[in-house]
Amino acid sequence: MDNGMPTRYDASLSEAKWYEAWENAGLFKPDSDLGKPVYAITVPPPNITGSLHMGHALCYPLQDLLGRYRRLRGDSVLILPGQDHAGIATQSVVEKQLRAQGTSGAQIGREAFIERVWEWRTESGDTILNQLRRLGCAFDWSRQRFTLDDRYAEAVLKVFIDWFDRGLIFRGKRVVNWDPVLQTSVSDIETERKTVRGKLTYIQYPYADGSGHVVIATTRPETMLADVAVAVHPSDERYKDKVGKMLVLPLMNREIPLVADVYPDPAFGSGAVKITPAHDANDYQVGVRHNLPMPVLLDARAKITEAGGPYAGLDRLEARKRIVADLEELGLIEKIEEYDIPIVVSERSGEVIEPLLSEQWFCDQPKLAEPIIEAVKRGDVKFHPDRYDRIFLEWMENIREWCVSRQLWWGHRIPVYFTDDGRAVAALSWEEAEKKAGAKIVRQEEDVLDTWFSSGLWPFATMGWPQETDDLKRFYPTSTLITDRNIINLWVARMMMMGYDLMGEKPFSDVMIYATVLREDGKRMSKSLGTGVDPMSVIETLGADALRYTLLSQTGENQDLRYSERRTEDARNFCNKIWNATRFVLMNVDQTPKEPSELEASDKWLLSRLHLTERKVRAAYDHYDIQSACQALFHFFWGELCDWYIEISKPRLNDPATKETPQWVLLTAIEAFLKMMHPVMPHLTEELYQHLPLDGKAAFLMSADWPNIPSYYSFAEEEASMERVFEVTRGLRALRASIDLTPMKPIPVAYYQGALHGGEQVLSSQAWVQELREGKPNERAVSSTVAGVDLHIPIGDIIDVEKLCASLRMELAKVTDNHDKLKLRLENPQFVERAKPEIVERERATLADMEAHITKLKERILLFTP
């Protein structure tokens, strides 16, 4: 009878088993039936340096959920995973390893270094992918891609060459973010803005003609060595007659001009700004406008160059101290103030970023952005939540050139070759470059491309582009992109630009932005601070499905999600509840029951709820509103199927003459529920599905169809009457509990007056009521009224009369209070006039009920008052 199923669900037994079974059955690959609608996701590639964190444990199962859902709905689904070489992140990890071994990249050279990185990748690169398997992600591993695979790399170079030839990529001198430790330019996303307490130093720059001085303020005094001007606002009265004069740059004894420019804010400090074009993006603009020289003061390691004269060779911070001291000695320091300085820090090295003028490769994003803006405005690509439409558009409209070159080794080397006569051509190889240039090539560009350049091709390079593969034809454009909000601009925008430009079509239709997973206290999880929760250890103790449910059931339009392990325990309990309820059904059903011709009210009620649940869940999944789907499923299963239907049907199940109908209803409900729950809890549902005695079921739940709940399972009348029955049942239980003040045996008899709508059976099946009678008892009883039904439980004299009266009076006070308020409202002519008629009608009925209730309460109080 117990069919061998233990009383607790053991996640560790099921999870590995079913994952392997699915994979062996080839279920992670798209259906070969070309007639089916397609659903495709190219999964955001995790870094090869990565290991799983809670954000991943949400993001990847979310994609798995969508894939599994669409599969059940009958689509041919492709979920294509892969990895990103993550240039700067990976290179800095390997550099660190080399340093620990007492060597460095510079020492072993480019080729040996790259070899080392590849070695490291094969060693530990697949860790995170295996962790995704552990989470149950049904991804098509046979199509797995890596951004440095040969074919992928060729696609990257082809794009570069194409854009170079079309003038969309060009070389230029700009002020970029320079990381002095990693010695490369870095993108804005690889930097972090902070404010630190520092000093603002006011320095006097004397006029060359001896007519006094100008005071400038700076947070980086050492940059003065490369100053080429001082700027003031043209409208600034204080300098009206001084513009054009020359100043003597202290310490360097160089003459620099006082220029008028719109950049300085006259309200700030003295209104005069020192101009260092090579080390500040604003100053650079001023330098360009006034055609000023741009001496570079810092080298790649942020040491002072020859341009710094006597300070050459010093580190910038050392130079800063010396310069302030020297100026002090000269009496040129006006004052030094404590000041909150905004600084930019490299995410990878932690070092303060130096703005540095250097020669880099740039991509003309403003040009590429044009079609994107139109597309989003047209609704070609939609964001979820939709507020991101505007945020995205705003950024696209203000987009700037993109520095695509990195001074790294790990990545796609820029395919630009220089000829002996100084020209640059882009080509796939040295030979091709010579042919293309018609000249001798002397060297190839050393820099590599920004990681985002290659990941921007992800939706189509993974499918074999630039070849016209079958996958591309079938699955591009993809359906949904799931990502976190931090990389909308850096990654999503690039995929859009590259997709529209190179494929002539959007890369995906929907972009879903998921919540940031925070700690329980609302703070960020930080790996370096050790405040993160490790998903793998949670999976070990509570199971992958419980973790998935925890995160997915909190996924909607919210921007943050607080993770609490307690919630995963609740989710585990839910798994167990599903396990045991199904176990109960299996203990009572040994073969497929036939669909009955006649249903009782409770059967119709459950089927009706099932029907409604299916509609809710489907709509919720369709709108990425996973939390509503989970809520509907939880409520249906625990609150309706378990709490009510199973209990109600027990007497019928125990009688061979009546058991078949509830058997069929239970099996129908369980099967449908498992299917709907499957995208969230794939392992548990598969395990249970395999036990179900269903004729002609699919080999795997994973490959089954979405449940078909016919609309004739909708029974409004039975729903309403059963709800009333439940209310009465709860009322009787409450009545029982209210007299349980003293030890009580089961109630021998309960009375009722009023229409039970077929609920007699439900009430008498309650084991604690031995007999149910219609009418009113002659003896003393406690009573209450629920849903228009009077309930009485005879009590003899074993009761605390005072306590009972007190609680009756409290109830009376409460009801009277509500009654008076409602009455007042109904006496207000404006309410009766202006409110919707059905509202007024309803309120009148409520008032009548309240009046009846009050009368009864008064009677009952009298009954117990001596």
Add this chain to the structure above:
RNA sequence: GGGCGGUUAGCUCAGUGGUAGAGCACUUCGUUCACACCGAAGGGGUCACAGGUUCAAAUCCUGUACCGCCCACCA
């Protein structure tokens, strides 16, 4: 400086005009053969604040405060 999100029960959050909801936690009761990772009954909220619109506001409008995130060239 600009923009966005949030503020509802002890905790985590649903709830877009009609007398406040869920899960957990808490209190009391209960080991009747699916499940104690369970069941039953309870207690608990002037819906951040101030105005306004409306017969009616957690819900719509305006403003304020606090928390968080994003963007930004103030030395």
